[in-house]
Amino acid sequence: MSLEARFQEFKAAAYAPKKLLNEYKAAGKKVIGVLPYYAPEELVYAAGMVPMGIWGSNNKTIARAKEYCATFYCTIAQLALEMMLDGTMDQLDGVITPTICDTLRPMSQNFRVSMAKLQKMPTIFLAHPQYRRPAFGLQFTVDQYTNVRNELDKIAGHKMTDEDIRAAIKVYNKFRQARREFVKLAGEHPEAVSAVNRSAVLKAGYFMEKPAYTEKLNELNAELAALPASNWNGVKIVTSGIICDNPVLLKIFDDNNVAIATDDVAHESRTIRVDADEEGDPMMALAKQFANEDYDVLLYDEASNQNRRGEFVANLVKESGAKGLVLFMQQFCDPEEMEYPYLKKALDGAGIPHIKLGIDQQMRDFGQAATAIQAFADVLSM
Amino acid sequence: MAKEVSPGVKALRKVVEDVYADARKAKAEGKLVGWSSSKFPCELAEAFDLNVMYPENQAAGIAANRDGEIMCQAAEDLGFDNDICGYARISLAYAAGKRAARKIDWDKEDGYVINPRTGKPLKDADGNIVMGPDGKPVKDPKTQTPYIVLEDIYEIEALPEGREKERRRESIQPYRQMRMPQPDFVLCCNNICNCMTKWYENIARMCNIPLIMIDVPYNNTMDPNPENVKYIRAQFDNAIKQLEELTGKKFDEAKFEHACKQANRTAQNWLKVCNYLQYKPAPLSGFDLFNHMADVVTARGKKEAADAFDLLAVDLEKNIKEGTSTLPFPEQYRVMFEGIPCWPKLPNLFKPLKANGINVTAVVYAPAFGFVYNNMDEMVSAYCKAPNSVSIEKGVEWREGICRENKVDGVLVHYNRSCKPWSGYMAEMQRRFTADLGIPCAGFDGDQADPRNFNEAQYETRVQGLVEAMQIRKEMAE
Numbered sequence: 076m077s078l079e080a081r082f083q084e085f086k087a088a089a090y091a092p093k094k095l096l097n098e099y100k101a102a103g104k105k106v107i108g109v110l111p112y113y114a115p116e117e118l119v120y121a122a123g124m125v126p127m128g129i130w131g132s133n134n135k136t137i138a139r140a141k142e143y144c145a146t147f148y149c150t151i152a153q154l155a156l157e158m159m160l161d162g163t164m165d166q167l168d169g170v171i172t173p174t175i176c177d178t179l180r181p182m183s184q185n186f187r188v189s190m191a192k193l194q195k196m197p198t199i200f201l202a203h204p205q206y207r208r209p210a211f212g213l214q215f216t217v218d219q220y221t222n223v224r225n226e227l228d229k230i231a232g233h234k235m236t237d238e239d240i241r242a243a244i245k246v247y248n249k250f251r252q253a254r255r256e257f258v259k260l261a262g263e264h265p266e267a268v269s270a271v272n273r274s275a276v277l278k279a280g281y282f283m284e285k286p287a288y289t290e291k292l293n294e295l296n297a298e299l300a301a302l303p304a305s306n307w308n309g310v311k312i313v314t315s316g317i318i319c320d321n322p323v324l325l326k327i328f329d330d331n332n333v334a335i336a337t338d339d340v341a342h343e344s345r346t347i348r349v350d351a352d353e354e355g356d357p358m359m360a361l362a363k364q365f366a367n368e369d370y371d372v373l374l375y376d377e378a379s380n381q382n383r384r385g386e387f388v389a390n391l392v393k394e395s396g397a398k399g400l401v402l403f404m405q406q407f408c409d410p411e412e413m414e415y416p417y418l419k420k421a422l423d424g425a426g427i428p429h430i431k432l433g434i435d436q437q438m439r440d441f442g443q444a445a446t447a448i449q450a451f452a453d454v455l456s457m
Numbered sequence: 458m459a460k461e462v463s464p465g466v467k468a469l470r471k472v473v474e475d476v477y478a479d480a481r482k483a484k485a486e487g488k489l490v491g492w493s494s495s496k497f498p499c500e501l502a503e504a505f506d507l508n509v510m511y512p513e514n515q516a517a518g519i520a521a522n523r524d525g526e527i528m529c530q531a532a533e534d535l536g537f538d539n540d541i542c543g544y545a546r547i548s549l550a551y552a553a554g555k556r557a558a559r560k561i562d563w564d565k566e567d568g569y570v571i572n573p574r575t576g577k578p579l580k581d582a583d584g585n586i587v588m589g590p591d592g593k594p595v596k597d598p599k600t601q602t603p604y605i606v607l608e609d610i611y612e613i614e615a616l617p618e619g620r621e622k623e624r625r626r627e628s629i630q631p632y633r634q635m636r637m638p639q640p641d642f643v644l645c646c647n648n649i650c651n652c653m654t655k656w657y658e659n660i661a662r663m664c665n666i667p668l669i670m671i672d673v674p675y676n677n678t679m680d681p682n683p684e685n686v687k688y689i690r691a692q693f694d695n696a697i698k699q700l701e702e703l704t705g706k707k708f709d710e711a712k713f714e715h716a717c718k719q720a721n722r723t724a725q726n727w728l729k730v731c732n733y734l735q736y737k738p739a740p741l742s743g744f745d746l747f748n749h750m751a752d753v754v755t756a757r758g759k760k761e762a763a764d765a766f767d768l769l770a771v772d773l774e775k776n777i778k779e780g781t782s783t784l785p786f787p788e789q790y791r792v793m794f795e796g797i798p799c800w801p802k803l804p805n806l807f808k809p810l811k812a813n814g815i816n817v818t819a820v821v822y823a824p825a826f827g828f829v830y831n832n833m834d835e836m837v838s839a840y841c842k843a844p845n846s847v848s849i850e851k852g853v854e855w856r857e858g859i860c861r862e863n864k865v866d867g868v869l870v871h872y873n874r875s876c877k878p879w880s881g882y883m884a885e886m887q888r889r890f891t892a893d894l895g896i897p898c899a900g901f902d903g904d905q906a907d908p909r910n911f912n913e914a915q916y917e918t919r920v921q922g923l924v925e926a927m928q929i930r931k932e933m934a935e
């Protein structure tokens with residue numbers, strides 16, 4: 076199969092989640108929507124159901140969600156609700172609603188209330204602790220995940236076993252491993268993986284069934300690994316932010332010979348950095364996996380008087396061989412906004428140029444972004 | 458209207474002034490001063506005799522003193538986006554050393570450059586406004602104030618000793634919130650919002666100081682689950698250990714119990730005062746409570762605060778007997794004010810209420826600060842119940858409770874641009890208020906600290922709409 080044909084397969088999944096959802100349902104499977112961030116998707120898989128990530132949409136406009144939201148909320152959360160209200164996701168059997176930021180806290184209530192009112196589907200509430208690592212924090216995560224587990228059991232109609240969860244962890248570790256490998260290879264081979272294709276491959280992972288996805292991705296990775304060393308002559312950057320999956324926006328990078336060396340994006344690498352233990356108590360393994368997450372604007376840093384995250388991202392840029400960083404700033408996302416000054420400080424300190432692109436998912440005109448990216452590419456290639 | 462300040466109000470003001478003065482004194486003596494989020498368990502800090510300041514209260518004060526915009530702008534210049542909560546922006550600018558200051562008149566030995574646009578019109582002996590040669594009213598020089606500029610304490614401190622340094626130091630706005638000491642440690646409890654977590658981490662980084670954190674996860678049920686209580690209880694022990702390390706002192710059980718006792722008294726007395734709004738007509742203006750909140754925030758664990766609320770209750774009792782009220786107009790309608798007020802625009806908020814005879818007889822801050830408990834586990838549960846950490850059902854229960862008890866005719870909802878966790882489910886709440894209580898609701902857009910986000914014309918229209926709806930409802934009832 077040609078590389079292009081492989082990318083096409085991932086694109087088909089990435090751009091048409093609704094079609095996949097219908098297929099899963101037609102095959103008699105139960106499907107659970109998973110909102111950002113850090114939900115233990117392994118449990119959905121262990122329950123024998125299909126998890127589908129819901130991170131807003133690039134093709135929708137907020138209409139029905141206005142009944143619940145004021146305007147000053149990120150489009151990711153609002154459009155996620157929109158899709159739950161407008162029928163796009165009606166076939167879901169349930170949805171997990173984490174509450175790790177100030178938008179998702181009240182939104183968890185809006186999801187629960189609206190889904191109950193419309194008798195659409197049960198919602199599964201999830202609150203993560205900010206103390207992830209001490210024993211009491213780990214225990215709290217286990218307690219929360221146990222709630223999620225019990226609710227999933229109800230929807231599945233049978234009880235998952237610890238063995239099921241252990242098996243799921245193995246599947247997910249492989250899944251993450253393949254994604255990490257792909258991110259690395261895509262960074263090494265921009266001549267073969269465009270920014271648009273890179274994103275589609277990663278995005279498809281939220282919708283496809285994990286074992287099938289991992290298998291396809293491993294095949295793609297093998298082909299990429301076999302390529303001769305890259306003769307790429309454009310500039311490489313690192314992307315950062317919550318999400319940047321809009322193909323129209325990403326095409327601007329491709330058009331300007333700007334490649335993504337690696338990323339610090341929540342929707343991409345931030346969620347695949349850490350694996351879970353395959354032995355021992357699987358619930359504790361999942362709690363520990365969350366505990367080991369780090370360098371994220373959404374997570375409390377106990378060493379808060381240092382600038383660990385800023386420096387981590389600056390190092391990521393250096394080690395990846397990129398020349399600069401592009402920050403996609405979601406409008407109204409205060410966790411990202413709060414950490415921007417210290418990210419900037421670390422980047423400036425390390426002599427790494429960056430630009431901040433204000434975006435949201437209802438953006439259709441990328442003229443300004445194009446100008447900024449072009450100018451940035453010029454600066455970096457000097 | 459001659460403003461006579463009652464003994465209770467005087468006492469309440471003094472309590473807050475003393476809290477600030479004590480902290481300034483402590484700092485001058487080289488003692489530790491901390492900054493704390495408003496719903497951090499103050500009982501813990503009290504057990505160590507620590508001086509603690511409250512950035513939210515400070516930010517509200519700065520906003521009410523009209524310096525919100527210059528401080529918010531200063532934060533934006535540091536890279537903090539203008540979507541971030543205005544309190545956080547003001548506080549982060551302050552932590553970075555930025556100050557609102559009077560513009561120094563360097564041509565003179567002393568004094569500041571007066572902003573010609575400030576001040577009230579000058580009146581002659583007969584009380585008529587004096588007009589200038591340009592046909593515009595002449596300003597009374599006594600009421601005029603200087604231009605406000607941005608200062609930086611770290612820049613000032615870097616100057617050599619001398620007159621310039623002295624003058625620049627003095628030029629910093631003299632009110633207490635702009636003279637609050639810099640922190641030596643921070644106490645953060647994110648029960649009200651998660652913005653708090655990163656806000657305090659930023660302060661810890663800027664000032665290179667320890668952060669003591671209590672994480673209260675969001676609640677989806679009516680009451681906190683036992684797991685949540687256990688998780689938070691463990692953090693109390695953790696915080697105590699950190700405070701022991703910080704102060705080099707042992708946790709003083711007796712002091713802690715004393716603080717708990719006072720905090721309970723303050724909470725009960727606060728609730729008692731809030732409950733005077735149940736009287737119809739009320740012996741006070743609900744807006745008073747917004748001012749008195751400063752005491753519950755900054756001095757909850759202190760005997761003086763509890764006593765001062767007791768005194769205020771005496772004042773209010775007297776008002777009832779005499780049929781008077783602190784409300785400067787007859788009460789025709791009673792509403793619940795949902796949310797934090799727009800501090801920089803308090804007079805503008807009040808104006809159409811006054812014009813329509815509306816008293817605010819219910820505020821969500823009444824139950825929000827009524828932390829009453831009998832033991833440590835109950836204390837933990839109490840701290841789980843902050844306005845933005847409870848489920849929508851609990852939030853509705855609180856509000857509908859006070860709406861019923863305080864007999865409101867309508868609800869005025871502040872869609873507060875600063876406060877995402879608070880405003881995020883208000884639309885559904887509004888529908889429930891109307892469905893459950895049969896009362897009209899009106900929403901308006903504003904911001905608690907950044908005056909740029911408040912639209913006065915929209916506000917007035919919405920208040921007008923609410924009045925009309927309340928009028929119709931009244932007529933139908935008659």
Ligand code: SF4
Nearest residue numbers: 149176178317405408
């Ligand atoms: S983290 Fe930011 S983008 Fe994500 S839901 Fe919260 S506010 Fe929205």
Ligand code: SF4
Nearest residue numbers: 542649650652875876
């Ligand atoms: S609760 Fe709202 S207003 Fe208060 S600090 Fe948090 S975001 Fe700001």
